[in-house]
Amino acid sequence: MIELLNIERVFLVGDEEVHALRQISFDVATGEYVAIMGSSGSGKSTLLNILGLLDRPDSGVYQLDSQRVSELDEDHLAEVRRHQIGFVFQFFHLIPRLTAFENVELPLTLAGVAPSLRKQKVTDALAAFGLRDRARHRPAQLSGGQRQRVAIARATIMEPKIILADEPTGNLDSSSGSEVINILEELNRLGITVIMVTHDHAIGARASRIIRMADGRIESDSRHR
Amino acid sequence: MRISDMFTFSVFAAIGNRGRTALMLLAVSIGVASVVLLVSLGESARQYVSNQFSSLGSNLLIVLPGRSETVGGPPPLLGITPRDLTIDDAETLARIAVVRRFSPLVVGAAPVSHRQKEREVTILGASRDIFAIRRMEIGQGVIWPANDNRFQAVCVLGSKVKSELFGNDNALGQKIRIGDYRFQVIGVMRPKASSLGDDLADMAIIPIASAQALFDTSSLFRIVVEAESEAEIAKAKEAIIRTIRARHDGEDDITVITQDAILATFDKIFKAMTLTVAGIATISLIVAGIIIMNVMLVAVSSRRAEIGLLKALGAPKRQIVYLFLTEAGAISMAGALCGLGLGGSILRLLAWFLPQFPIFFAPWSSIVAFTVALSTGLLFGILPAQKAADLGAAYALSRR
Numbered sequence: 001m002i003e004l005l006n007i008e009r010v011f012l013v014g015d016e017e018v019h020a021l022r023q024i025s026f027d028v029a030t031g032e033y034v035a036i037m038g039s040s041g042s043g044k045s046t047l048l049n050i051l052g053l054l055d056r057p058d059s060g061v062y063q064l065d066s067q068r069v070s071e072l073d074e075d076h077l078a079e080v081r082r083h084q085i086g087f088v089f090q091f092f093h094l095i096p097r098l099t100a101f102e103n104v105e106l107p108l109t110l111a112g113v114a115p116s117l118r119k120q121k122v123t124d125a126l127a128a129f130g131l132r133d134r135a136r137h138r139p140a141q142l143s144g145g146q147r148q149r150v151a152i153a154r155a156t157i158m159e160p161k162i163i164l165a166d167e168p169t170g171n172l173d174s175s176s177g178s179e180v181i182n183i184l185e186e187l188n189r190l191g192i193t194v195i196m197v198t199h200d201h202a203i204g205a206r207a208s209r210i211i212r213m214a215d216g217r218i219e220s221d222s223r224h225r
Numbered sequence: 226m227r228i229s230d231m232f233t234f235s236v237f238a239a240i241g242n243r244g245r246t247a248l249m250l251l252a253v254s255i256g257v258a259s260v261v262l263l264v265s266l267g268e269s270a271r272q273y274v275s276n277q278f279s280s281l282g283s284n285l286l287i288v289l290p291g292r293s294e295t296v297g298g299p300p301p302l303l304g305i306t307p308r309d310l311t312i313d314d315a316e317t318l319a320r321i322a323v324v325r326r327f328s329p330l331v332v333g334a335a336p337v338s339h340r341q342k343e344r345e346v347t348i349l350g351a352s353r354d355i356f357a358i359r360r361m362e363i364g365q366g367v368i369w370p371a372n373d374n375r376f377q378a379v380c381v382l383g384s385k386v387k388s389e390l391f392g393n394d395n396a397l398g399q400k401i402r403i404g405d406y407r408f409q410v411i412g413v414m415r416p417k418a419s420s421l422g423d424d425l426a427d428m429a430i431i432p433i434a435s436a437q438a439l440f441d442t443s444s445l446f447r448i449v450v451e452a453e454s455e456a457e458i459a460k461a462k463e464a465i466i467r468t469i470r471a472r473h474d475g476e477d478d479i480t481v482i483t484q485d486a487i488l489a490t491f492d493k494i495f496k497a498m499t500l501t502v503a504g505i506a507t508i509s510l511i512v513a514g515i516i517i518m519n520v521m522l523v524a525v526s527s528r529r530a531e532i533g534l535l536k537a538l539g540a541p542k543r544q545i546v547y548l549f550l551t552e553a554g555a556i557s558m559a560g561a562l563c564g565l566g567l568g569g570s571i572l573r574l575l576a577w578f579l580p581q582f583p584i585f586f587a588p589w590s591s592i593v594a595f596t597v598a599l600s601t602g603l604l605f606g607i608l609p610a611q612k613a614a615d616l617g618a619a620y621a622l623s624r625r
Contacts, residue, residue: 045623046619049618049619052537054533054536054537054617054618054619054622055617055618055619074541074542075541075542075543078536078539078540078541078542079539079541080539081536081537081538081539082538082539082540083539087537087538089622091530093530093533093534093537093622095531095534096241097237097238097240097241098237106538107538107539109226109227109230109234110226110535110538110539110540110544111226111539112226112227112230115230154538158539
C-alpha cells in the first residue's frame with residue numbers, strides 16, 4: 001500500500017541545512033499497525049507529514065496504492081488526502097467555534113456531501129465513538145479524551161484506508177490515552193492501516209511493527225506478534 | 226463544497242472573532258455612510274437650488290444690455306457696453322404675444338430713513354408686475370396702481386427693512402426718506418424664506434420711473450420677462466431679440482438669458498460638486514479595504530492551525546481562497562448595510578434638525594456605496610486569501 005524509496009528531506013534553518021530525513025525506504029502493507037518511534041528531532045514527524053502528503057520530499061519516490069504521489073500537483077494531493085488519509089493530531093486540531101457534530105462533519109462539508117447524508121453519517125459516527133450526548137458541545141466543553149475521540153471520528157468519517165496519528169496520546173492522561181489507543185486498534189482490526197508516531201514505549205510496544213528513527217535515518221524496523 | 230456551506234462556514238468564522246470582525250465592519254460602515262451622506266447632501270443642495278429657482282418665478286427670461294455668447298453668464302466685463310436698455314425698449318415687449326408679463330428693473334442702493342433711524346437699503350425699481358413675476362406677496366397694504374411710467378412717491382418695504390425702521394409700529398401711510406425724495410409706505414411684503422441672489426426682505430421696491438429719478442438714470446439694469454408657458458420660452462426669447470433689434474437699428478446688442486439656462490449651469494456645478502465629494506468619500510472605502518486586508522492578514526496568521534487542518538482534511542487551495550474571500554465579502558456586505566443604516570439615520574436626524582433644508586436620500590449613492598464596498602472588500606481580501614492558501618500544510622499544523 002505504501003512504498004517509500006530513498007526519501008530525503010532537507011530544511012534550511014538559517015544558513016544551515018538540516019537533514020531531517022536521509023535515504024528513507026520502507027513499505028507498509030494494507031492493514032498494518034505501525035509505530036514510528038524515536039527521540040525528538042529524529043525526523044519522525046517529518047516522515048509522518050510526508051506520508052500524509054502534507055509535505056513533499058526533496059527527493060525519492062513515494063507510491064501510495066501504486067500511484068506515484070510524489071509527482072502529483074497540490075490539488076490532486078488534496079484529493080488523495082480527502083479520500084484516503086485520516087489524521088489524528090496530538091493537539092486535536094478541533095475548530096473551537098464549531099460543535100463536536102460540526103467538527104466531525106467538516107470533511108464531509110468540504111467534500112460537498114449533501115446535508116441529509118452528512119447528518120446521518122455524523123450521527124452514526126458520534127454514536128459509535130460514544131459521543132452521542134456531546135454532539136452540541138464545543139471542544140472547550142469536552143475532556144481531552146472526548147476531544148480526541150471527536151478528532152478520530154472526524155478522521156474516519158470519510159472512510160479512509162490509512163490513519164496517521166501524530167502523538168495521539170501525547171496530550172492525554174493515561175486512561176484516556178489507552179482508550180484512544182483501543183479505538184485505533186479497533187479501527188486497525190476493521191482493516192484500516194494505522195501509522196502512529198509516539199515516544200511512549202508502552203504504546204509503541206502494542207503495535208505489530210516498530211520503526212525506530214535516529215538522525216533522520218531508520219535505525220531499526222521490527223515486526224512482532 | 227456547497228455554496229451555502231461555504232457561506233455558513235465563513236460567516237461563523239467571522240462571528241467567531243468578534244473584535245476583528247467589528248473592526249472591519251466599523252471601517253466599511255463609516256466608508257459607506259460617508260459616501261451616502263455626502264452624495265445625499267450634494268443632491269439635496271442641488272434640489273434646494275433648483276427649488277429656489279422655481280420660487281423666483283417660472284418661465285423667466287432676463288434681458289440684459291450688451292451681447293454675450295456665453296449661456297447663463299454675466300454680460301462681458303470688457304468691451305463697449307453698447308446701447309442702454311430703456312423703458313421704451315421694455316414697453317415694446319408688451320406687444321409680443323407669448324410674453325405674459327414683464328418688468329424693467331433698476332437697482333441701486335440709497336440711504337433710507339424714518340425719524341432718527343437711517344440705513345443703507347437696496348432699492349429695486351420695477352413695474353407692479355414684478356410682484357407677480359417673482360411670486361412676492363404683500364403682507365400689509367397694497368401695491369402702487371398701474372401706470373408705472375410716472376413718478377410716484379410710494380414704496381413697498383421688505384419685511385426686514387420695515388421692522389428695522391418701524392419695529393412693531395404700523396408702517397403703512399408713514400413717510401420715509403429715500404435719498405433726496407420722500408416716499409409714502411403703501412405696502413409691506415410678507416416674510417418669505419430667503420431666495421437666491423437678492424434677499425427681498427432687505428429691499429425697498431419703488432415704481433421704475435421713481436427709481437430712475439432717484440438714481441438719475443434713463444437706462445435699465447435689466448428686464449425680467451415671464452413667458453406664457455414653458456413651451457413658449459424659446460419663442461419668447463427669439464421674439465424679444467427680434468423686437469429689440471428692430472429698435473436698435475438692426476444691432477444685436479442685448480443678451481437674453483433663460484431661467485433654465487441658469488438652472489442648467491447650477492445643476493452642472495452641483496453635479497460636479499456631488500461627484501467630487503463622492504469621489505473623496507470613496508477614498509474612505511478604499512481605506513476600509515486596506516483595513517480589511519490588514520486585519521485579515523493578521524487573521525491568517527492567527528488561524529494558521531485551522532488553515533492547516535482544512536488542508537489536511539483535503540481542502541484544495543482554491544477552496545481556502547474562496548472561504549477567505551467569502552468571509553471578506555460577507556463582512557463588507559454587512560458593513561455596507563450598517564453604513565447605509567448609519568447614513569440614513571444621520572440624514573433623518575439632519576432633516577429633523579434642519580426642517581427648512583430639504584434633505585434627500587439619493588438612492589443611487591447607496592447602490593454605488595454598496596457595490597464599491599463589496600468590490601473593495603473582495604479585492605483587498607484576495608491577498609490574505611492567497612496567503613492563507615499558500616501556507617504549507619505541515620508548517621501550518623506545527624506548533625512552532
